Each structure stands twice: as structure tokens, then as C-alpha cells.
Amino acid sequence: xxxxLIIGATSAIAEATARMLAxxxxxxxxxxxxxxxxxxxxxxxxxRGSPRVGSEVLDANDFAAHEQMLARAETFLSGYDTVxxxxxxxxxxxxCEGSVELTMREINTNALSxxxxxxxxxxxLEARQSGTIxxxxxxxxxxxxxxxxxxxxxxxxxxAFLSGLRQRLGKCGVNVLTIKPGFxxxxxxxxxEKGLLWARPERIAQGIVRALDRQSGTIxxxxxxxxxxxxxxxxxxxxxxxLSL
Amino acid sequence: xxxxxxxxxGNVIRAPHVVYGLHERHDSFPTLSGSxxxxxxGNGRSYGDSCLNVGGALLQTRSLDRFIRFDxxxxxxxxxxxxxxxxxxxxxxxAGWFLPVVPGTCYVTVGGAIANDVHGKNHHRAxxxxxxxxxxxxxxxxxxxxxxxxxxxxxxxxxxxxxLGLTGVITWVELQLRPVxxxxxxxxxxxxxxxxxxxxxxxxxxxxxxxxxxxxxCLGRGKRLGRGILQCANHAEQQAPAQxxxxxxxxxxxxxxxxxxNGVSLRIFNTLHYHRQSRQRKRTSEDFGRFFFPLDxxxxxxxxxxxxxxxxxxxVVPLSVAREATSELxxxxxxxxxxxxxxxxxxxxxxxxxxxxxxxxxxxxLALDFPNKGAAVERLFQSxxxxxxxxxxxLYPAKDSRMPGALFRSGYPRWQEFSKYxxxxxxxxxWRRVMENV
Numbered sequence: 001x002x003x004x005l006i007i008g009a010t011s012a013i014a015e016a017t018a019r020m021l022a023x024x025x026x027x028x029x030x031x032x033x034x035x036x037x038x039x040x041x042x043x044x045x046x047x048r049g050s051p052r053v054g055s056e057v058l059d060a061n062d063f064a065a066h067e068q069m070l071a072r073a074e075t076f077l078s079g080y081d082t083v084x085x086x087x088x089x090x091x092x093x094x095x096c097e098g099s100v101e102l103t104m105r106e107i108n109t110n111a112l113s114x115x116x117x118x119x120x121x122x123x124x125l126e127a128r129q130s131g132t133i134x135x136x137x138x139x140x141x142x143x144x145x146x147x148x149x150x151x152x153x154x155x156x157x158x159x160a161f162l163s164g165l166r167q168r169l170g171k172c173g174v175n176v177l178t179i180k181p182g183f184x185x186x187x188x189x190x191x192x193e194k195g196l197l198w199a200r201p202e203r204i205a206q207g208i209v210r211a212l213d214r215q216s217g218t219i220x221x222x223x224x225x226x227x228x229x230x231x232x233x234x235x236x237x238x239x240x241x242x243l244s245l
Numbered sequence: 246x247x248x249x250x251x252x253x254x255g256n257v258i259r260a261p262h263v264v265y266g267l268h269e270r271h272d273s274f275p276t277l278s279g280s281x282x283x284x285x286x287g288n289g290r291s292y293g294d295s296c297l298n299v300g301g302a303l304l305q306t307r308s309l310d311r312f313i314r315f316d317x318x319x320x321x322x323x324x325x326x327x328x329x330x331x332x333x334x335x336x337x338x339x340a341g342w343f344l345p346v347v348p349g350t351c352y353v354t355v356g357g358a359i360a361n362d363v364h365g366k367n368h369h370r371a372x373x374x375x376x377x378x379x380x381x382x383x384x385x386x387x388x389x390x391x392x393x394x395x396x397x398x399x400x401x402x403x404x405x406x407x408x409l410g411l412t413g414v415i416t417w418v419e420l421q422l423r424p425v426x427x428x429x430x431x432x433x434x435x436x437x438x439x440x441x442x443x444x445x446x447x448x449x450x451x452x453x454x455x456x457x458x459x460x461x462x463c464l465g466r467g468k469r470l471g472r473g474i475l476q477c478a479n480h481a482e483q484q485a486p487a488q489x490x491x492x493x494x495x496x497x498x499x500x501x502x503x504x505x506x507n508g509v510s511l512r513i514f515n516t517l518h519y520h521r522q523s524r525q526r527k528r529t530s531e532d533f534g535r536f537f538f539p540l541d542x543x544x545x546x547x548x549x550x551x552x553x554x555x556x557x558x559x560x561v562v563p564l565s566v567a568r569e570a571t572s573e574l575x576x577x578x579x580x581x582x583x584x585x586x587x588x589x590x591x592x593x594x595x596x597x598x599x600x601x602x603x604x605x606x607x608x609x610x611l612a613l614d615f616p617n618k619g620a621a622v623e624r625l626f627q628s629x630x631x632x633x634x635x636x637x638x639x640l641y642p643a644k645d646s647r648m649p650g651a652l653f654r655s656g657y658p659r660w661q662e663f664s665k666y667x668x669x670x671x672x673x674x675x676w677r678r679v680m681e682n683v
Contacts, residue, residue: 036271040325044311048336187268187308190247 001051002026002212003077005070007060007117008087010037012186013136016205017084022050029073029080030055032087052077060087060113061105070120079128082212083121085114085135090188091151103150110154115161122165125174132212133169134177135162139220141180142229145245166217177211178218182225251303254547255292256500256554257617257646258674263302267309270325270416274386274670277302282672283386285410287327287354291361292557293646294674295409301672304414306356312336313417320422321379326356326415331541333420338533342422343480345377349589351538356415361643362407362603366456366478366537369594373605375406376596377421385413386670395599404666407600409642411676413668427481430456430536434527440471440572447592450477456536458591463575463584463613471575473590478536496544504551504616550616556646558629559604559612561593562638567609570636574611574629581625588613601659601666604641612644623647642675653679 004021006014009030018028022045030045032038035057042055054076058069073080091106114135125131140148141155159178166176183189183198199222207221220226235243252259265275265283277283284298286305297303309327316322320342322333331351333344348363357363359381363374371377380394383405391413393402405412433454437443443459450457454477461473540546547555562570571590578584589612593605615622630652633640639656640648654660667676 037269040269040271040311040313043313047312047315187266190266193247 002082003029003080004082004084005029005031005073005077005080006084006086007031007058008085008136009055010034010041011086011088011136012188012201013181013184013204013208014084014086015041016201017086017208018045019048020205020209022046022048022053025049025051027052027077028054029076031058031069031073033057033059060117061108063113063116066117066120070124074124081131083125083131083133084208085117085133087113088136091148091154093148093150096150106150107154107157110151111157114158118161118165122169122174126169126172129173132175132177132215133162133165134179134208134212136179136181137162139180139182139225139229143233143240147245163218175215175217177216179208179211179221180219180225180229181221182228251286251289251297252554253292253294253296253646254290255556255617255646256547256550256552257556258294258297258299258554260297260299262298264305265302266305267327267414267416269311270309270382274384274388274414275304277386277670283670284673285356285360285414285671287357287360288329288352290350290353290357292644293642294678295361295642295645295676296357297674298672299674306354306414309356309416315340317342320424321419322422323417323419324355325417326359326381327354329354330358333422334533337422338425338428341424341426343425343533345421345423346371346374347537348374349538350541351534352541355418355420359406359415359418360408360410362598362600362605363643364593364605366458366476366591368596368605369451369457369592370455372594372596373598373600373603375599375603377423378406379419379421381405381418382416383413384416386668390416401666403599403601404663405600407598407603408663408666409602409673409675411667411671411673413671425480426484428533429481429530430478430533431481432476432478432529432531432536434474434476434529436472436474438472439468440568440575443471443473443475443590444568446475450475451592451594453477453479455479458589461575461588461590461611463578463588464582466576466579470579471572473588476536478531481530494542494544497546497548500548501551504553504555505549506555506614506616550614553617553619555617556615556622556626557612557644558615558626559610559641559644560629560633560638561604561606561608561610561641562633562636563606563608564592566636567592570632570638571609571611573632577628577632578613578625581621583615583618583622583625584613601663602642602657604639604643606639608638610641612641645675648679650679650681650683654683 004026008014010032028050030042038055042053046053088110096103137159138155140152141159144152162176162178169176181204184204185198185200204221211219247264248261249264250259251262281301283302283304286296286303306327309325311325313323317340330353346365358374383391383393391398391401437446456478459473459475465472591610593608595607598605634652
């Protein structure tokens, strides 16, 4: 049985993952901003088989509140061994271009709050010499694109941070998992026309649970995004400038 | 606002809709842009246009898929309305509980099961789905939330049960499950050579078995008219060892370019199916999935009918004239040569359904699929409509995309009473069609 702390537990990917964990009998501590939804999800996971489900409301941008939340999670789960950080917002690129304030807020939510959280979590698990930290980054972080670079650069920061953290914590038995989903059909992306590249959150969740069990490092979900992003990263800048992606 | 092409299970109608979504039961009813109408949309397993609203909007409810409570002692389950029956069974069966009524597919939402007041092979014992619904919450477009049961807001309950989503959107539901000792069923199958034998067999079977359903060879004529196989079953009494229910499923990956259901494939299938049952009576033990949902093992089987799609014709005729009317229906279908794999015959019990527009009523129901061959099949339907109408019967809205308004209104005499409960923001292609020229 895992003891799992989930930040951003109301996101579609996190919820689908939590269902799989609950059905396996894992204990869960859920953290999210939206109180009624959080309560509904906690009740659902208990019905699905989790022996112990706790929850608390938190705005991830309130960095000062992180420490107490982590302490409560620690107590509730008698020490967590797995953390899934899944919160985030999909930035409106056009709106960000016209607003410093909005751009900073997006970077804050999608990158800085994650890094603040990870800094504390890393030290706890490092002291314990075991555990798994899994974070949802994005394929968007692999290369900045004109259509989505505010969100992309925030995710790039997270990806780079995790890469370093993995190197540091790998030496003491803590696994760091970077999850890079492609297009996922969730409420966050409701406004987009869905094509062949889109995946259901359940499929992403299966990949996450498998990666947790295998102690993977970096995963693309679904897996076909790995070669796609390899190509996108390899495109010379002179050519990349002329593309609209 | 997202405009998406939506279709129903029969694939005859495909049209762009504005699509809204509810993501949890506390969400408020969406504010509609303009003066259009909206219709709740579950998993799209209705066959015709009763789940579509061409020219208007749909309100998707599949994301309302959370359980709320499950009391493993009493079998009372509360869940959001977009939960699939498959999800409920996956949770309940290992705990020794089963849905008291299941339709022929487990891929319908619980909200859809109420909105169509679905029935199963145990109608003669258990009645329709709504009989086992303790209560549900109805969210109306003005934001009102009504708790509905047979005692709280009973009129809204009766209108919403079988109400095709027109009274508002069901957000969550509380059901009473029934206990089972095993995930398996003891099944007995028996051949019958004609309709007279069918009625005799049914009589006996309904006394001894909770579930009965017959498959009829709709190509049989003359002496073979109405030959078929009656399947009867009870939940197994012996406790079975727990086993994984991950039965292998096959998917039809894309629509077949032409319908694979045609005269030749039908004749082969029906003859084989009938003769596979070599002995008069056969007893087997079957997993519940195989018994209740044989077609669910082929995901997207509707694609076999090709891009033109298919119709299902499901009618009920009153018991007093059932024998004559059924044999006339079967003879007409056999003459046309347009029938399909599955002609299903079932006797409904005397239990009166809870909904103003519920389909099941005492009598015999016949259901068949037809590849969409345009005018030829519509001519056949008109002959069948005539038989059903004369018999005082009705067609099933969940399966329909073409019944004449007059036949609907004669089959559902409470339609005027029902229409007072329609939400001003809700409408459907089906409803506008059967209300034309009223």
C-alpha cells in the first residue's frame, strides 16, 4: 500500500490517477483549491476502495501555507511515500502577451509554486532515504513555441528543476518522475477541437501508475510524444522560426 | 463555444451541436448563448434522435462520474448521474450486489437509464429501472434543484422517469441494489419452433426464472415463422471464487465502408445460431457480462452497419392481442427480407412503470435492427407502424428516429400531462419531431 499525497487533486489527470490508486487500496491525502469538488472526489475515492482518504483546501500560490499542509499530510498518512504534484492552469497565451501581471501569475502557478512545494518535499524524503516524487510537466516545456510559450517556459523550468532534483535524490533512494503529457481531453482543454493526438485522462493515468511502479525517470504520455518531441527539438532554429506551432 | 459533430448509436443522424458540459454535481446549469435549447447527453447509446438536439445544444454529463456513498450492508448506492452501469457493476459485484435491472448494454449512464426508464430481461419480476431508484436530484435551467422520489415531488419524479432529458438534468441518483451470491448465472436455453410454442414456454419459464428473453429468426417463414431460442436464467446460488472480470473485448476500429449486415450474412448467421442449439434444452453457467451484455464484447459494434448507420425498431403490443400482432409483425418482416441479426422477443410483466412516458407495459415487445437502406426500410416500418397502431401498442423513443407523431401520441396518452413539466430551456430533435403539427 502506498501513502500518496496529491497536490492539485481535482485536475482530471490527478483524479483519474487517484482512482486507480484507490482501487489498489492506497491511502490518499488530497489537496486542491475547489472545496466542493475536492469533497466529492474524496468521497468517490473512499467508495472505490481507498482505506483512508483525507483532504484539505489550499491555494498553491500561498507559499506560506505549504509547510503546514505538508505537516498535516504527514500526520494523516503516517508519513507519505509518494507525492504527485498535478496542479496548474493552461495559460491564455494571447492574454498573457498583453499583461505582465497575468504572465507573472501563470509562471507563479505553473512553476514557482511547484518549485516551492518540491523544495520542502525533497528534504523530507531525502531525510527518509526513500519515496517517489512525481510531477506533471508537459511536452510544451520541451521547446518554447509561439502559440504557447508562457505555459511552455513555466513547464521548462519545472522539467529542468526535476532533472537536477533527480540527480541529487537518486543518490539517496528517492525517485523523481517527470511526467510529460501531450494533448489531454480534460475540462482544461474543453475549448479545443480534438484530433488524433488527443488522449483521455484515464490513459494518462495508466501510464503514470505504471511509471510509479517501475520507478521511471521521464515519461511521455502517450509514448508517441517522445519521438514527436525529439523531432521538434531537433528542428534548427532557422527553420523553426518559419513554422507556426 | 465548441461546435462538435455528435451522433447517436444508430449513426443515422450526425450533426454539429454546441456542447456544454457539467463536471460535477455542484456545477450550475450552463448559461445558454442566444435563445437556443439544450438537452442532457449521457453516453450517446440511444439509437435515434431522442438524445440529439440538432440546431441546438447538448449538455454532456459523462464527467459527472463520481460515487457518493455505497453501503455494503444495505446495498444502497448513491452516485453522480454520468456514472456508467458498467462502473456500478465493477464496484458492486465483488461486494455481493447487482443492479436490479440491466438493459442490453452496460455502457449507459445511470441518468440515461432513468431518462429512458430502461428495462431488462427480468421485467416480469423487477419492473423497470426506475422502480429501484430511491431518489435523484433534478437540476432545472432556472437553477432550482429538486429532490425527486415517489414521495418527494412525485410529479417531477414521474415526468423525469422516461422523460428523455426534457425536464432538466439529473445530477445524482440513489439506487437500491439487489444481493447476489455469485457473478455467474445458471442459464437454460430451449428451442421453440413457432410463436405458439414461444408463449407456452414463456408461461412456464417466467414462473421459474428471473430472467427470460427470446431470440427469433426473423427470416423464418411459414411453418418456421417465429422459430427461436428462449434463454432463461437465475443468479447462481453457489458462491463462486473471485476471478478477474477482465474479459477480452474486441473493437471495431472504424466504420465499415459498406454494411456487413446483409441478406447473405444474415441467413448464414441465423441458421447457424438456431442449429447450434442442437438439443431441445441446454443448461450452462455463464458470467454475467456474457449473459447480459453479449454485444458489449465487441466495442463499437454499430460500425459494422457502415457509414449509413442502422435503425432499431422496438415496439410493444398489449397482451390481449400479442399473439396475432406479433405473428403479423414477424411475417411482414420475413417477407421484406430486411431483418437483422438480433430479433429479440420478450414478455413484459403486469408491473406498471413509474414514468409518464415509460415504454414498458404489459404485453410483448419485439426489437430488431435494420441496416439503413433508405426508402425500402421506411416502407417496411410504415407497415409495422400500422400493425402496432392497430394493436394499441407503442414504439420505444430510445430506439427511434422516425416514428410518426400520431403513433407516439396514441402510444403515450400522458404526453400532454408530461409536456407541462418540460423545462423551458430543454428540447430534443425527437420531441420536436413527434410534436410537429400538434
